Amino acid sequence: MDLNKVDLSKVSTPALVLDLNKVEANTARLHAHLASLNTPLRPHLKTCKSDKVADIMLSGQPGGATVSTLAEAEYFFSHGITDLIYAIAIAPGKLDNIVELMERGADMKLLLDSLETAKIVAREGEARNCVFKVLVEVDTDGHRAGLKPDDDVLIEIGALLTASKGTQLCGVLTHAGSSYGCQDTDAIADMAEQERSRIVRAAENLRAAGLTCEMVSLGSTPTAHFGRSLDGVTEVRAGVFVFQDLFQVSLGVCGYDDMALAVLAEIIGRDPETGRVFIDAGALALSKDRSTEKGHEDLGYGLVTPLGVAPSQGSAIVKQVFQEHGVVSARTENADMSQYKIGDRVLVWPNHACMTAAAHGFYHVMRGTESVGIWERVNGWKL
Amino acid sequence: MDLNKVDLSKVSTPALVLDLNKVEANTARLHAHLASLNTPLRPHLKTCKSDKVADIMLSGQPGGATVSTLAEAEYFFSHGITDLIYAIAIAPGKLDNIVELMERGADMKLLLDSLETAKIVAREGEARNCVFKVLVEVDTDGHRAGLKPDDDVLIEIGALLTASKGTQLCGVLTHAGSSYGCQDTDAIADMAEQERSRIVRAAENLRAAGLTCEMVSLGSTPTAHFGRSLDGVTEVRAGVFVFQDLFQVSLGVCGYDDMALAVLAEIIGRDPETGRVFIDAGALALSKDRSTEKGHEDLGYGLVTPLGVAPSQGSAIVKQVFQEHGVVSARTENADMSQYKIGDRVLVWPNHACMTAAAHGFYHVMRGTESVGIWERVNGWKL
Numbered sequence: 033m034d035l036n037k038v039d040l041s042k043v044s045t046p047a048l049v050l051d052l053n054k055v056e057a058n059t060a061r062l063h064a065h066l067a068s069l070n071t072p073l074r075p076h077l078k079t080c081k082s083d084k085v086a087d088i089m090l091s092g093q094p095g096g097a098t099v100s101t102l103a104e105a106e107y108f109f110s111h112g113i114t115d116l117i118y119a120i121a122i123a124p125g126k127l128d129n130i131v132e133l134m135e136r137g138a139d140m141k142l143l144l145d146s147l148e149t150a151k152i153v154a155r156e157g158e159a160r161n162c163v164f165k166v167l168v169e170v171d172t173d174g175h176r177a178g179l180k181p182d183d184d185v186l187i188e189i190g191a192l193l194t195a196s197k198g199t200q201l202c203g204v205l206t207h208a209g210s211s212y213g214c215q216d217t218d219a220i221a222d223m224a225e226q227e228r229s230r231i232v233r234a235a236e237n238l239r240a241a242g243l244t245c246e247m248v249s250l251g252s253t254p255t256a257h258f259g260r261s262l263d264g265v266t267e268v269r270a271g272v273f274v275f276q277d278l279f280q281v282s283l284g285v286c287g288y289d290d291m292a293l294a295v296l297a298e299i300i301g302r303d304p305e306t307g308r309v310f311i312d313a314g315a316l317a318l319s320k321d322r323s324t325e326k327g328h329e330d331l332g333y334g335l336v337t338p339l340g341v342a343p344s345q346g347s348a349i350v351k352q353v354f355q356e357h358g359v360v361s362a363r364t365e366n367a368d369m370s371q372y373k374i375g376d377r378v379l380v381w382p383n384h385a386c387m388t389a390a391a392h393g394f395y396h397v398m399r400g401t402e403s404v405g406i407w408e409r410v411n412g413w414k415l
Numbered sequence: 416m417d418l419n420k421v422d423l424s425k426v427s428t429p430a431l432v433l434d435l436n437k438v439e440a441n442t443a444r445l446h447a448h449l450a451s452l453n454t455p456l457r458p459h460l461k462t463c464k465s466d467k468v469a470d471i472m473l474s475g476q477p478g479g480a481t482v483s484t485l486a487e488a489e490y491f492f493s494h495g496i497t498d499l500i501y502a503i504a505i506a507p508g509k510l511d512n513i514v515e516l517m518e519r520g521a522d523m524k525l526l527l528d529s530l531e532t533a534k535i536v537a538r539e540g541e542a543r544n545c546v547f548k549v550l551v552e553v554d555t556d557g558h559r560a561g562l563k564p565d566d567d568v569l570i571e572i573g574a575l576l577t578a579s580k581g582t583q584l585c586g587v588l589t590h591a592g593s594s595y596g597c598q599d600t601d602a603i604a605d606m607a608e609q610e611r612s613r614i615v616r617a618a619e620n621l622r623a624a625g626l627t628c629e630m631v632s633l634g635s636t637p638t639a640h641f642g643r644s645l646d647g648v649t650e651v652r653a654g655v656f657v658f659q660d661l662f663q664v665s666l667g668v669c670g671y672d673d674m675a676l677a678v679l680a681e682i683i684g685r686d687p688e689t690g691r692v693f694i695d696a697g698a699l700a701l702s703k704d705r706s707t708e709k710g711h712e713d714l715g716y717g718l719v720t721p722l723g724v725a726p727s728q729g730s731a732i733v734k735q736v737f738q739e740h741g742v743v744s745a746r747t748e749n750a751d752m753s754q755y756k757i758g759d760r761v762l763v764w765p766n767h768a769c770m771t772a773a774a775h776g777f778y779h780v781m782r783g784t785e786s787v788g789i790w791e792r793v794n795g796w797k798l
Contacts, residue, residue, distance in 0.1 A: 044485070044797040045508060078738055100739045102427070120739050123681035123695045124758035125428060145684055148757045176737060177684050177693055209737070298506040301528055301560050310560055312506045316773050317796070320703040354559060354592070355461055355769055356483045356503050374531045375507035386738055390699050390774065393795050406798065412776050413700070414427040415789065 039403070040339060040396070041377060045298045046317035048392040049379065050085075050407070052399045054292030055274055059088050062256060062273050071262040074098055074117065074249065076271030079386045081409040082395065083111035089274055098269045102129050107410035109138045117141045117249070119205065119269070121169060121177060124152045129414060131162060141202055141247075145169040145178045150189045150199070157198020165202045166193050167247060168238075172230035173210035173223065181234035190243040203247025204238065206231045207269070211254035212323075217284045224259035227252075232264035254285050277385040278335060282327035288335075288344035294379035295334070295388060296396070297358065299372050307369035308351075309360040311336075313380055315353040319387035334380040334388075336360050338371065340401075343381045348372070350380055422786070423722060423779070424760060428681045429700035431775040432762065433468075433790070435782045437675030438657055442471050445639060445656050454645040457481055457500065457632065459654030462769045464792040465778065466494035472657055481652045485512050490793035492521045500524045500632070502588065502652070504552060504560060507535045512797060514545055524585055524630075528552035528561045533572045533582070540581020549576050550588040550630060551621075555613035556606065558592035564617035573626040586630025587621065589614045590652070594637035595706075600667045607642035610635075615647035637668050660768040661718060665710035671718075671727035677762035678717070678771060679779070680741065682755050690752035691734075692743040694719075696763055698736040702770035717763040717771075719743050721754065723784075726764045731755070733763055 040049065066073050075089035078100035086097060086108060096115035099105045105116050114137060118130070122142040130140050142164055144150055150166070157164045168189055171178030179186045186204075193201040208227035214220045231250045238245040251269035262268065275293040276286045295317055301310035315333075324331040333350040337343055347367035352359040358380065362369050372378070382388035389395075390411055397404040423432065449456050458472035461483035469480060469491060479498035482488045488499050497520060501513070505525040513523050525547055527533055533549070540547045551572055554561030562569045569587075576584040591610035597603045614633045621628040634652035645651065658676040659669045678700055684693035698716075707714040716733040720726055730750035735742040741763065745752050755761070765771035772778075773794055780787040 042508075044512065045506060046796055120695060121683040121693060123428060123683045125425075125681050125760075126695075129427065146757065149684070152758060176740065176742070177686075298508050300504040300506045301532070303560075310504060312503060312509075315704075315770060320705070320770065321698075322703070357559065359559070374529065375535060377508075387698060387703065391795065394798060412774065413429055415777060 040296055043296060043396055045296055045377070046313035047296045048389060048395050049294050049296050050395040050397045051292045052397055052404055054290060055085060055088055058274055058276055058286070058290060058292060059091070062270065063092060065257060066268055069259065069262040071265055072267055074267045074269050075274070076100070076119070076269050077104055077108060079271040079389065080274055081389070081411060082407050083108065084407050085274060086113065096267070098271070102126060102414045103410055103412060105133055105138065105140070106414070109133060109136070115139045117143070117167065117205070119143055121145055122149060122153065124149070124156070127153070127156050130164070131160060134162060141165045141167055143167050143169050143205060147185055147189055147192070150192050154192060154196035154198045158196060162198070163200050164198060165200050167202050167205040167249065170204050170206040170231055170234040172206045172227045173208045175207070175209035178206060181230045181237060186234060186237060187241045190238045190241065194243050201243060201245070203245045203249065203266070204231055204234045205249040208250070208252050208255050211252045212279070212283065214254060214283060217258050220254045220283065221258040221260055224255035225261070227255050228259060228262060228265055235264065253280060254283055257285055272385050275385040278331050278381060278383045279323035279327070282324055282329070288346070289342050291343055291381050293385050293389060294381050297378055297380055299374050299376045299378065302372065302374060307362060309369060309372045311358040311360055311378060312356065314355050314357045316355055316391050318350060318353060318358060318380060318382060319384065319391060320353065321382070321384040321387040323383040331383065333358065334382050335363070336378050336380055339377050339379065346381065423679055426679060426779055428679055428760070429696035430679045431772060431778050432677050432679050433778040433780045434675045435780055435787055437673060438468060438471055441657055441659055441669070441673060441675060442474070445653065446475060448640060449651055452642065452645040454648055455650055457650045457652050458657070459483070459502070459652050460487055460491060462654040462772065463657055464772070464794060465790050466491065467790050468657060469496065479650070481654070485509060485797045486793055486795060488516055488521065488523070489797070492516060492519070498522045500526065500550065500588070502526055504528055505532060505536060507532070507539070510536070510539050513547070514543060517545060524548045524550055526550050526552050526588060530568055530572055530575070533575050537575060537579035537581045541579060545581070546583050547581060548583050548585045550585050550632065553587050553589045553614055553617040555589045555610045556591045556593035558590070561589060564613045564620060569617060569620060570624045573621045573624065577626050584626060584628070586628045586632065586649070587614055587617045588632040591633070591635050591638050594635045595662070595666065597637060597666060600641050603637045603666065604641040604643055607638035608644070610638050611642060611645060611648055618647065636663060637666055640668055655768050658768040661714050661764060661766045662706035662710070665707055665712070671729070672725050674726055674764050676768050676772060677764050680761055680763055682757050682759045682761065685755065685757060690745060692752060692755045694741040694743055694761060695739065697738050697740045699738055699774050701733060701736060701741060701763055701765060702767065702774060703736065704765070704767040704770040706766040714766065716741065717765050718746070719761050719763055722760050722762065729764065
């Protein structure tokens with residue numbers, strides 16, 4: 033296949049298709065918003081898992097990034113990104129790999145939220161004669177993990193990390209994942225302010241205890257777009273914004289036609305009685321993510337459009353998935369399903385870009401309808 | 416890493432772990448059952464996606480296999496498996512790749528269930544001066560795709576495929592996916608008989624119309640184990656039986672301790688207030704499959720056991736997943752969550768082995784607690 037002449041009518045299906053114009057526009061929008069609040073972006077690369085997309089996200093920013101796996105850390109480090117937060121509470125079993133990355137020159141920052149882990153990391157740093165840089169995870173919304181901003185354990189951990197020769201306290205980090213449950217953008221803006229004020233309070237609590245807290249890192253794609261102030265915050269993390277998806281549309285973060293990522297599929301069957309159409313993209317190619325299930329409109333496993341039709345005009349959805357089959361039905365009663373013929377190509381716009389992209393090893397990158405080439409992804413985990 | 420000395424306390428997490436003793440026992444059980452009904456197995460390789468697992472499944476069988484992607488077809492063909500059914504209704508856009516495989520010596524059999532596709536395949540075969548071998552998909556349970564056994568279109572398609580120089584009618588194929596909705600093994604046995612009798616009727620209808628119908632292929636993991644007769648059937652297809660999973664347990668197909676596949680994860684955090692435990696395996700490493708949701712017991716995103724504890728003794732489940740986090744809770748009220756310490760390793764037994772395995776590039780293969788090595792998987796799709 034000539035990498036520079038990808039014709040979507042010829043690409044093997046299912047395949048991941050990325051519109052670079054949308055990627056750039058989504059990135060420019062967030063960069064501009066954060067610039068207006070005088071705060072840089074540390075992009076989360078768990079969505080794109082691609083060095084070329086990362087380059088776009090990092091353009092004009094300080095250069096630090098966020099990763100969710102050590103496979104991503106190694107890949108992006110090998111592509112020249114040295115300042116990396118591994119933003120999952122560190123598993124003690126991963127410290128060997130972290131040290132290896134540090135020895136090769138990576139500026140790794142680890143995350144933890146318990147005294148138990150802090151003690152292990154400090155002890156391991158001392159034993160290995162190295163200094164692990166650490167951020168303490170703060171819970172600003174009761175969403176997942178982290179310590180409450182006023183929890184005394186936060187100070188205990190900060191003191192321990194400061195006192196140990198094996199660790200360095202770099203700051204605090206939070207992710208307001210509850211923003212994914214907000215009903216509108218006003219609610220997201222309120223959540224952003226809660227995220228900001230609480231992470232800043234955590235930082236102030238550490239400082240009041242005589243500890244340094246240089247980094248104050250927060251972010252989620254919804255809050256990153258709608259925060260009204262970032263006072264006291266040193267960086268914002270977000271990742272899925274670069275592609276957007278149906279879940280972000282349902283939250284009001286973006287419009288349908290801002291979505292940059294879709295799965296190309298071919299129609300392989302039709303059921304004339306029910307109007308259902310079968311495609312060769314199923315549970316693996318689309319993922320079983322059902323993020324829109326509880327939103328304004330349940331879009332099944334994705335919104336379906338013929339090639340050349342904007343997602344805002346999408347009139348069909350993937351209603352059911354099997355491993356390699358998708359079953360497409362009309363989105364609304366009067367939608368015309370007879371337009372879909374066997375052998376036609378369609379695009380499926382995903383609920384959740386991170387989940388859908390992860391099954392695919394490559395992007396077919398387009399600029400509008402012109403092919404740019406094939407870009408790789410770093411999926412999975414270290415062997 | 417020394418491939419022959421995999422220590423589960425050292426393996427990078429998350430990772431896929433496979434117990435070869437269970438793989439062999441699961442395979443021997445199905446082989447024995449089918450032998451008692453004088454019918455061979457054509458294993459479906461979409462679950463294992465591994466040549467070494469395929470060798471076990473094919474042991475003592477005729478050698479034909481079933482695949483769900485062209486990536487699998489190419490991989491298994493390159494490993495010496497030549498007789499392949501690509502068991503998804505053929506997308507016209509895939510015929511180039513099929514021809515390429517045929518020219519290299521693969522005995523490819525295609526599937527279709529519409530006159531529309533039959534005409535395309537016949538025309539393409541004639542235009543390319545080749546003969547596409549075709550099975551017609553029959554719907555024996557209203558589950559997904561296929562023609563009803565008594566549908567006149569079945570005969571029309573059979574006649575068209577027989578008359579065309581570009582196609583050869585090989586037979587009929589069905590998959591009673593509705594067996595996944597059965598409440599007990601008696602119901603599965605009844606479904607198996609329905610699957611058998613209806614696919615045999617479809618074959619007889621073709622023969623009564625003067626057409627040949629050599630292959631009569633059926634199968635699903637539940638029906639494959641509980642059919643009482645396979646009279647008139649030439650082969651059985653099944654795939655997930657080789658690993659089994661929580662969904663098969665919930666259907667009564669196997670017991671908990673027959674499961675061969677699990678995800679190794681490490682504990683990265685604890686919430687002392689709620690007893691919840693965080694692991695480094697989330698939505699990607701486990702998949703978002705929720706097959707047990709509507710069964711006897713909702714096991715969340717998987718059953719959790721400490722290393723060395725049999726799944727039948729599992730007292731915790733993954734209740735919630737994020738991209739790289741899993742949140743583990745007690746399965747029953749009196750379960751002791753304090754046993755889980757940060758840095759401990761656990762196994763997560765999946766709802767649906769096909770979906771969970773697909774995110775992982777490799778198996779860490781064990782025989783009980785002894786390491787056998789690392790086996791690759793062929794994930795994703797052709798570029």
